[in-house]
Amino acid sequence: MTELAIDQANPAQQPQAGAGMRVVRRLWRHRSFRIGAVILVLIVAAAILGPWLYPSDPMAMRIVNRFHAPSWEYPFGADQYGRDVFARVLYGARLSLWIGFTVSILAAIGGAVVGMAAGYFPWLDSLLMRVMDALLAFPAILLAIGINAVLGPQIHSVIIALASAYVPRTARIVRASVLVIRRLDYVDAARISGASAWRIIIKHILPNTLAPLLVSLTFIFAYAILAEATLSFLGIGPPPPMPSWGNIISEGRDYAVEAWWIMLFPGLAISLSALAINLLGDGLRDVLDPRLKVEGN
Numbered sequence: 072m073t074e075l076a077i078d079q080a081n082p083a084q085q086p087q088a089g090a091g092m093r094v095v096r097r098l099w100r101h102r103s104f105r106i107g108a109v110i111l112v113l114i115v116a117a118a119i120l121g122p123w124l125y126p127s128d129p130m131a132m133r134i135v136n137r138f139h140a141p142s143w144e145y146p147f148g149a150d151q152y153g154r155d156v157f158a159r160v161l162y163g164a165r166l167s168l169w170i171g172f173t174v175s176i177l178a179a180i181g182g183a184v185v186g187m188a189a190g191y192f193p194w195l196d197s198l199l200m201r202v203m204d205a206l207l208a209f210p211a212i213l214l215a216i217g218i219n220a221v222l223g224p225q226i227h228s229v230i231i232a233l234a235s236a237y238v239p240r241t242a243r244i245v246r247a248s249v250l251v252i253r254r255l256d257y258v259d260a261a262r263i264s265g266a267s268a269w270r271i272i273i274k275h276i277l278p279n280t281l282a283p284l285l286v287s288l289t290f291i292f293a294y295a296i297l298a299e300a301t302l303s304f305l306g307i308g309p310p311p312p313m314p315s316w317g318n319i320i321s322e323g324r325d326y327a328v329e330a331w332w333i334m335l336f337p338g339l340a341i342s343l344s345a346l347a348i349n350l351l352g353d354g355l356r357d358v359l360d361p362r363l364k365v366e367g368n
Contacts, residue, residue, distance in 0.1 A: 104354020110347035121161035148332035177234035182241020190249025289352030
């Protein structure tokens with residue numbers, strides 16, 4: 072069988088004119104995806120453009136304005152050092168979103184490698200999955216706390232800790248997909264024609280695992296933002312005075328009664344971001360999951 076025949080047998084490799092645009096249109100017609108996309112775009116735009124549209128130094132201390140209530144001058148109020156909470160939330164969005172995005176990418180790469188190796192090579196399956204099961208025995212946040220405590224409270228330590236905590240979940244999702252895909256006819260045809268294992272994985276299996284992997288990454292993105300806030304609240308997140316939503320809340324917890332705004336606004340930003348990303352994930356799952364399409368029919 073020729074390579075051309077194999078590629079034609081693989082539905083993931085067949086060029087389909089307008090298929091991408093049809094998926095985009097279906098996603099945009101999905102109400103949850105549309106609402107989540109709009110909210111997330113606004114949050115990202117505020118994080119990127121906010122410091123230019125609102126040029127206030129988030130690190131500048133003005134003790135005379137200590138605990139200034141929300142006003143026109145300070146839309147989100149001022150903290151215990153007189154720093155502008157609105158400016159700190161805008162700058163903190165950059166760090167919190169960057170940590171969430173980086174964690175999801177690293178978890179995708181690590182989980183994809185482990186999951187594909189375990190799913191395609193039976194002799195690796197037991198070993199790799201037992202290691203993943205051992206990691207899954209610990210709650211993700213406790214595992215991240217342990218790793219971060221060893222590495223120290225730095226930004227890269229938070230990213231490594233959270234990515235390590237979410238790799239097992241991604242690996243199990245990818246492995247489950249690979250176990251099904253490797254038994255399909257076009258994979259058998261590629262194997263019989265003499266294609267190497269890694270060629271089959273990269274060219275025939277990987278494209279068909281992207282949909283469930285992409286859906287899982289949206290939820291990991293949201294979980295990572297919440298987990299970063301948790302680590303920062305416990306004092307082992309990104310070190311102050313660098314603002315992130317988590318350490319802004321951590322710094323304001325001792326003043327929750329007299330200066331409630333210090334914790335309220337970054338908390339709302341975290342909740343809104345997690346909501347938007349989860350709505351995106353729901354839309355992606357409904358559109359890209361073939362099982363839901365069958366059930367819907």
